[in-house]
Amino acid sequence: MGCRRFVSILAVAGVFGACFIGISSLSQTEPGGGMSLLKQEMLACEETFEAIINALIFDNMEVIGRTIPPLQKAREKIERAIRAGEKITLAKNQDQFAEFMKLDDRFHKDLNILLEAAEKGHKKVAEEQTHKLLDSCVVCHQKFRKRPSP
Numbered sequence: 001m002g003c004r005r006f007v008s009i010l011a012v013a014g015v016f017g018a019c020f021i022g023i024s025s026l027s028q029t030e031p032g033g034g035m036s037l038l039k040q041e042m043l044a045c046e047e048t049f050e051a052i053i054n055a056l057i058f059d060n061m062e063v064i065g066r067t068i069p070p071l072q073k074a075r076e077k078i079e080r081a082i083r084a085g086e087k088i089t090l091a092k093n094q095d096q097f098a099e100f101m102k103l104d105d106r107f108h109k110d111l112n113i114l115l116e117a118a119e120k121g122h123k124k125v126a127e128e129q130t131h132k133l134l135d136s137c138v139v140c141h142q143k144f145r146k147r148p149s150p
């Protein structure tokens with residue numbers, strides 16, 4: 001893999017590092033205990049992407065295939081809840097829920113493409129998809145996640 005690409009994966013990982021540290025205390029509570037479905041999905045996102053970045057760095061493509069399905073399950077839970085009429089509360093811009101769903105949908109489609117690429121051992125596609133997915137964490141957070149006050 002190109003060294004520049006590798007460095008940029010690390011840079012993106014670094015940006016998320018702060019976020020990961022910020023919520024590590026949450027992970028110590030029992031899984032999902034009292035947490036909103038969205039937060040549960042986001043914790044799954046965090047774990048999955050840490051694993052994916054490691055998998056790319058150490059060339060363990062099969063790890064990607066193992067880590068993505070649990071994240072897809074977390075998302076299915078949200079979908080079922082929405083279909084059952086439950087309200088998903090966004091940290092901000094609740095009035096743009098349709099846009100949130102669109103971003104979420106795109107995110108999960110891209111996740112499937114990553115899974116497929118990893119299963120076929122297409123490393124370059126897997127890297128590109130990982131970048132795309134990490135970019136979409138940022139885009140969605142800018143719009144729908146409130147930064148906690150310091």
Ligand code: HEC
Pocket residue numbers: 016019020023036038039042043045046049089090091100103104105107133134136137138140141144145146148
């Ligand atoms: C479609 C929108 C969307 C995408 C895509 C998305 N997130 Fe989130 N994320 C949110 C929202 C909204 C919150 C705030 C949830 C809350 O505070 O209730 C959040 C919160 C989080 C949190 C918890 C932070 C906190 O404040 O407790 C983590 C960790 C997280 N996201 C990681 C990720 C990672 C990693 C990715 C990409 C791999 C990602 N998210 C992609 C919408 C998204």
